[in-house]
Amino acid sequence: MTMLNVGRQTRPEESASLTPAYPGRGLLQDEPLIFELGGWTKTGVDFPDEATDTADLAGLTRTLPLRLPGLSEPETVRHYVRLSQKNHAIDLALYPLGSCTMKHNPRLDEKLARLPGFIDLHPLQPISTVQGALSVMDTLAHWLKTLTGMPAVALTPKAGAHGELCGLLAIRAAHLARGDARRVVLAPTSAHGTNPATAALAGYEVREIAQTESGHVDLADLEAKLGPDVAAVMVTNPNTCGLFEPDVIEIARLTHAAGAYFYCDGANFNAIVGRVRPGDLGVDAMHINLHKTFSTPHGGGGPGAGPVVLSAELAPYAPTPWLVHGDGGFDLIEEPVGAAEGSFGRMSAFQGQMGMYVRALAYMMSHGADGLRQVAEDAVLNANYVKARLSGVMTPAFPDGPCMHEALFDDTWLEGSGVTTLDFAKAMIDAGFHPMTMYFPLVVHGAMLIEPTETESRGELDRFCDTILELAAAVKAGDTERFTGAPFHAPLKRLDETLAARKPRLRWSAEAAA
Amino acid sequence: MTMLNVGRQTRPEESASLTPAYPGRGLLQDEPLIFELGGWTKTGVDFPDEATDTADLAGLTRTLPLRLPGLSEPETVRHYVRLSQKNHAIDLALYPLGSCTMKHNPRLDEKLARLPGFIDLHPLQPISTVQGALSVMDTLAHWLKTLTGMPAVALTPKAGAHGELCGLLAIRAAHLARGDARRVVLAPTSAHGTNPATAALAGYEVREIAQTESGHVDLADLEAKLGPDVAAVMVTNPNTCGLFEPDVIEIARLTHAAGAYFYCDGANFNAIVGRVRPGDLGVDAMHINLHKTFSTPHGGGGPGAGPVVLSAELAPYAPTPWLVHGDGGFDLIEEPVGAAEGSFGRMSAFQGQMGMYVRALAYMMSHGADGLRQVAEDAVLNANYVKARLSGVMTPAFPDGPCMHEALFDDTWLEGSGVTTLDFAKAMIDAGFHPMTMYFPLVVHGAMLIEPTETESRGELDRFCDTILELAAAVKAGDTERFTGAPFHAPLKRLDETLAARKPRLRWSAEAAA
């Protein structure tokens, strides 16, 4: 490893682009992998010296050595703190990833989730010793049911996609209960990838519903495709174009008329929480991403939680465990028996994402009914403000009428400029902003989906819009290289994703490194 | 504020030094002051709406409005997270500030200091309700007394300088008790500024003791200056040149022979903890910076704690409160009465830095007697390793013999290079390291005092030394501009300290900003 020669790795190539040309990156230095820091014999954890005897495990113990380095605590802290500074985060600036709802994550929620009574609680302790935890689940369920206007909720799904699966499995069980083995699920082309993937996982064939010019479900096409073999219609509302489906009630009616169920993807519930109850729209099942609408941190990819609200018709098929009010307080029905007889079964071990339940509940209680309504209003207001400020220069995919929580643009305005949606996005990085969601939804060419969320101040929105406009001006000015070469100021220049896929290197190995 | 025009402020000047010249700083952006973010009418804290009536305070309430902006929580988090990234820290890289002992700060200590039983405890609660806290103080006292071989300790001083004051006031009280009003304190020129400042604060005249070629106290000069008017001799040991005073026992003997007391500045106790007990050297009083030797975090300037161990002769004069073992458990004597009759009185409100006591005790218990001895050995080993690796190129102030916890160099090796100690230090910033302590101690020309501490790995020490050697080579190569212009890669270029002092702007004001 030449990496360790002078200081932490300096970057001749890049520093060469600095005048005067001196190595060094100041506060931001490269950082090797832990496997390159030595420590093959060390450990950063102290254990009591006590006699141990593993004779009884003769023949069952590892024959190959565990090649895992251990670092002292100071080295470990430094390694991960250095790495952390190479990340963008919602705590650093507006994070306009459409469909992801990157909003402020309150530290109060983190603190409460770490109370010993929650974090140090075993999922299989006697029920009498976990009444507080069950009470949290019950309260969360009450809030979710009230906010959605639905009679039941299955809390256990571990993320949105898992919630989709939960919903479709309930639908499947409901059909089978009446001996009706339907095989098809309808979903718009604009649907998030998890929708078709989930439908397939649940054993269904997926057929696409067309979309109208205005970005809505094409009712005629839906009606045409509905039939006795259709088990469910999956529609995201507000949809992935950032629009509310105006015909949603009709969609529900047609769906029900065909004997199918209406699954609503609720990932965008943030836009309507407190102002619209999906239950009033005819929805049969909808998942809620607690890590979006209710702000449990994304954590660089997870964890999340995807509770699913269910209509009275689907409720009996909800997965185990069921939380019930016993005479001794709260109780759990953990097997498909008794009241839960109809349950389609268990989706995972234990009771779901308790850590997320506490955070989401703290978030809801902090906002209250009034605050949550304000959340939806400010989220929609911020998105429309951004849309209004940028529409002069960028081309909105659906110019007429308001959008909901996110503003969708296509790349018409970039045509012939030599700058792609990707190039433009990478240039945003240099100005200190995370790019918007790109090339999704698929129904729009070179899509740029901007979701500011309600936790952005007007000042930050203006800085963001000013930046985009300044960049757009540069595009017009033909300053192509500024985009095709971007980012220039990130910890790394643009990464070669093709190489990564062509020659996958998915783990460090002494051999490869040597 | 033009600062808000495009993105968070971009830096044309600097980006101009990049090819191609595009504005932007990627992850590191400028950040305005909170007073420049609006929020004059906002607040980021929610309070219950309850009736309040301040009629009874008529005539006593503010007439001028409070011009303090309030930011929502998301804005506040972002502001301070952005600012934090402009700091160097021990968690980012070796921090070789001589005399400051920048070592790893365990997060365990932070966690324990925040236990409700400690952080949510009022200093004036009934004694019966704070027995655990008093027990922490008693245990800490026991460890400090055992490690120093001294019979008593005053815990309350709030930092090293406060501890120095505590020691001198005890000495003053001891002399006065026998009607002996001495007026002089002797201290070497190499002493830390707080020593003379404290002596003056305690009402003493300060006289300097000369230092020998080899960096030690000049015994002859000490003997010459000792006399009936000398109240105390203040010597730092290991001293600020990073050397152990070989004649320390003789210094104590001469001091006592002259009827004076021996105050030892224990800021560098880290170098000898577990291997040498100041009590065995004839010390009468010594402060211990818990924020150095026992690793309570420096926090960008504080807080700290400076307990003072005292000899049997000085113990009776220790400041109130006194912690005693009553029959009902631990007790506090809070006034100079009873056993504490001789006390020189109170130095501050309450019982001192409890938050630091918990951290320091957790740190001590984690190391144990064996670990603390290892701390001294590794601290000294690391310093000597750095000294050995750099001596070929830099000029050690005291080449012969080993150093203790820090290695001192002068600027002889820079003579005629056009590069000053300051320039060299600033260039270190570009390579990702914090500069060493400069121009202290005063006895060495262009001093560079390097204290690595025991929590640095050999790998980090080598990266540090390699960097220094690479920079030194550049000096030799006459690449002056690389130093005089440094830093080039820090969040800001070199700052104008003269301007700051000439036209002091010590607060933001609407007028000035306008």
Added chain:
Amino acid sequence: MRYLPLTPDDRAAMLAVIGAATIDDLFIDVPASARLAKPVDLPPHAGELEVERALSALAAKNRAAGTGPFFCGAGAYRHHVPATVDHLIQRSEFLTSYTPYQPEIAQGTLQTLFEFQTQVAELLGLPVANASMYDGSTGCAEAVLMASRATKRSGAVLSGGLHPHYAEAAHTLAVAAGVETHRLSAAIDDEAAVIAAIGPDTACVVVQTPNVFGTVTDVTPIAQAAHAAGALMIVVTTETVSLGLLKSPGEMGADIAVAEGQSIGNGLNFGGPYVGLFACTEKLTRQIPGRLCGQTVDAEGRRGFVLTLSTREQHIRRDKATSNICTNSGLCALAFTIHMSLLGGTGLRTLAQINHARTLSLKKALAAVPGVEVLTPRLFNEFAIRLPTDAAAVVEALARKDIIAGVPYARLDPDAGLDDVLLVCATETTTAGDIAAFAAALDANLNGEIAA
């Protein structure tokens, strides 16, 4: 409201820019009948102090594991997590970032994922590991589907030692996907039965070790039988700490290894969030579910990391994806990686040895209680005992004495007819005092005074 930066003035000014008269104008697409005129019937906003009071009160209604003798295992384990781990994962840059879709400003997350994948592969003894699953149980279910895709067979043999929740979760997913699970009846030790159950349509054999009864098994013979029959071997581990001492799945011939990673870096959390470890052979790489982080270079040739092989994933492949997983357990994986970086192989081994030692003392102490029969032949840090009476009743009785005695097996598998079996566990957090108190209370309950 403290989380909402907009002031009334901001809102008015912004509506003006938009050209809308009121906020309602932005919700016109909502059918009139569905527009709520006023807030729903829930409490109004509350200050931080009030929320903290309310939830702290609920937390206080639970008996935290650490507050007294505690012996539950069975899929979730109480280990000490260094304060450093929890501190680091709360860094804004890790906690509040999204899936690393923009690698240039996500190297912090990506490099730690690469470290995670390497650590997991090393632990499980297989060449390829993904960037995490929701947890061990869902990982196990995905492994079954993956095996049937890879073998184009539709049968899955589930050992009777597999954690019942895992078996049920796998069954739920399998049914929908048209895979038939053959779950053997609960057994402390069922190597022979498993081998016997392998047939020509068997896509995979799923065996857990240490299994739900704590039994440690060298599954090599089972793996050989499976391979001989053209089936894949799936090895499940719920206690990752055991891998510090025991043979890795890879060493024993596993094609796919699934583990619950909660033990390293993560708290009990009443069951979630946890982190699923998932590894497989080179050959199966393109069948693996979930995200993969890979090494590459940037435009200037510097090493960097990116999410890769995403053609397997839902956002590209949609209904042809290897899984529907999107959000995973990123932050729990980070906690795992940081804790593992502190432990290292050396520390993990010591940790495993201490767990085993404390468990042997627990075994000794309980075996000495008249009426208690230890059922587990070879154990790591948990085992099953048979009581002369209903295990659940004993657990309830001891809970009233503030001793959490373990998990009645019947709670996981009511129909197995093992109501008298109790699953107990000891870790480095279990003290000699805890063990003595447990043994004494159990003795008193079984042989002494009637349980109150």
Added chain:
Amino acid sequence: MRYLPLTPDDRAAMLAVIGAATIDDLFIDVPASARLAKPVDLPPHAGELEVERALSALAAKNRAAGTGPFFCGAGAYRHHVPATVDHLIQRSEFLTSYTPYQPEIAQGTLQTLFEFQTQVAELLGLPVANASMYDGSTGCAEAVLMASRATKRSGAVLSGGLHPHYAEAAHTLAVAAGVETHRLSAAIDDEAAVIAAIGPDTACVVVQTPNVFGTVTDVTPIAQAAHAAGALMIVVTTETVSLGLLKSPGEMGADIAVAEGQSIGNGLNFGGPYVGLFACTEKLTRQIPGRLCGQTVDAEGRRGFVLTLSTREQHIRRDKATSNICTNSGLCALAFTIHMSLLGGTGLRTLAQINHARTLSLKKALAAVPGVEVLTPRLFNEFAIRLPTDAAAVVEALARKDIIAGVPYARLDPDAGLDDVLLVCATETTTAGDIAAFAAALDANLNGEIAA
């Protein structure tokens, strides 16, 4: 040991580079007689789990203020600190950095200090504030010395309403510096006495408002009298929250204002660390103790901040320095600044109003208890009551009923002959239930059953 990165191999290799045979060779300057052959007589190193157990056990032996009714004030106040504050101050970059001596890589700390100084100056109503003192009491003592330096006079008049600990700390420092303190006898309200005590050698008058008895005073007349006599006016405030509602020291003519900043952003911590707020007039700037952060520009003209006017400080001026302070309360100041940035003027005012309202209810409730006499004429969030019996005994008795009833004045000032006086306080954390419980228990104690 987990905090020590060097391995035995590292040590051997490094000794070789140094050219030393053993580590002892590096300690040769230590007199042989003083070299310890083996570790001192203290316990050996302990793992994190063990240390956490030991200290948690000690913490559990304290009655945390928040676990029940609690009414202590008298210089330290229980307020709710938002979780955000404690999270942010624990960021590595803030927590583990040193005093910002290298401004180019310390702008995070420096800019927050500049914000702190601005907030403090605004709160105290004076133009200049420093970067913090250890706490309010040491700040008060420094203010007295500063005044005597500035006026070249040696007398200091201390109001009888000044917190006794503050008076004692000031006295201790003053004596050594040759300044004579004239401390008036304890008084709920002593404007006249203070004015009467001012003489030709008076360097400063030190008055606290709200004072230790909770009495709020407009000190303007005292300031005028002091100025007329050529003395400086020093105003002390122990409860910074009161400044959200009450006139600022500057408004009332203070030349120097000192306050304890603990109430904002900092916990009770059993007395420390706290943060001293220190402000003064423009004229006195160069006499101010401690660090000052100032605005400047960098080599390219960009705004930046540095520590400035350090010619006042010990490291430059040594025995001529304005103070010996070096390490101060940086991190507590940061917590103060973050909490204040959340509150803003609006929030601080509301917070102050709520504190006052809850205290009025407490006053009403206690005044209704037979035998209780409220002594404080004008109060903010604390006040003094006279009991028919020894206050300390009552406090002990109520503590046994898990009610922390307040601070017996005699504990602060045993010789004042005010053994029957109890100081009580209510804040936003005090509930109606707490107040009712206190009043009932007090009534029972004084008039009902004999205290157990």
